[in-house]
Amino acid sequence: MFTKISTVVVGALLSVAGMVSANGAEPTKFTIRLENTTKPDAFTASNGTKWSLAFSPGTAVVHTDKSVIFTSGKKDRGQGLEAQSEDGDPSTLAKSLAGAKGVKSVAVFNTPVGASTPGPITPGASYEVTVSALPGERLSMTLMRGQSNDWFYAPAEAGIELFKAGKAISGDITSQLFLWDAGTEVDQEAGIGSEQGPRQKAPNTGKAETGVVRKVQDGKSYSKPYNVMRITISPAMPAM
Ligand SMILES: [Ca+2]
Ligand SMILES: [Ca+2]
Numbered sequence: 001m002f003t004k005i006s007t008v009v010v011g012a013l014l015s016v017a018g019m020v021s022a023n024g025a026e027p028t029k030f031t032i033r034l035e036n037t038t039k040p041d042a043f044t045a046s047n048g049t050k051w052s053l054a055f056s057p058g059t060a061v062v063h064t065d066k067s068v069i070f071t072s073g074k075k076d077r078g079q080g081l082e083a084q085s086e087d088g089d090p091s092t093l094a095k096s097l098a099g100a101k102g103v104k105s106v107a108v109f110n111t112p113v114g115a116s117t118p119g120p121i122t123p124g125a126s127y128e129v130t131v132s133a134l135p136g137e138r139l140s141m142t143l144m145r146g147q148s149n150d151w152f153y154a155p156a157e158a159g160i161e162l163f164k165a166g167k168a169i170s171g172d173i174t175s176q177l178f179l180w181d182a183g184t185e186v187d188q189e190a191g192i193g194s195e196q197g198p199r200q201k202a203p204n205t206g207k208a209e210t211g212v213v214r215k216v217q218d219g220k221s222y223s224k225p226y227n228v229m230r231i232t233i234s235p236a237m238p239a240m
Helices: 002-023 081-087 091-097
Strands: 028-036 056-062 103-109 126-133 138-145 151-155 177-181 229-235
Touching: 028 056, 028 138, 056 081, 056 126, 056 151, 056 177, 081 138, 081 151, 091 103, 103 126, 103 151
Parallel strands: none
Antiparallel strands: 028 126, 028 229, 056 103, 056 138, 138 151, 151 177
């Protein structure tokens, strides 16, 4: 009986603390997990080559303005999205965004869970990254789709609202991500293109495209993020 009463009291305290947080007194800490849900050698190219899909290190950006990384239908801004999309290197983009107008924080994720050195997430592997945000703030993420020339995953340019009616979002947000073409390098066939990440002789190698940032619409099921990855977000319980 006594145990049961204590549990009820603790629950009541937690919800009070949660309300304080939602009102903006304290930022909420969110843990984001990005998991590669594909299997090794799951895909076959037109020449019969089997290939696996991997995703690169990337950025998690908390922002208040709505288009801090790119604008759909416009050329890449030359702030590092090209290296993120072509070579899987988020470092230049992260540096450009840190302290930029409307940007609250920039985190780089580059080391798979359980690994000791940076690298891509291969089939079954995950990244985890933590961000802090106040109600009204938004989340954008960028990461490269391996086996492409210049394709990256990100939400719509406005980002993902981290709070709904003042309450921190929680759960699966994969459906809010899209696959984008950065418009910086001409596309080759996935998995075998000579200028794609795993095969190019050096970073930033390949035929320049001078196109615009746009959604990839190649009709392939593996180009839908929810068929190849799972992204979940968990807000931390407020500290007691
Ligand atoms: Ca392209
Ligand atoms: Ca390339």
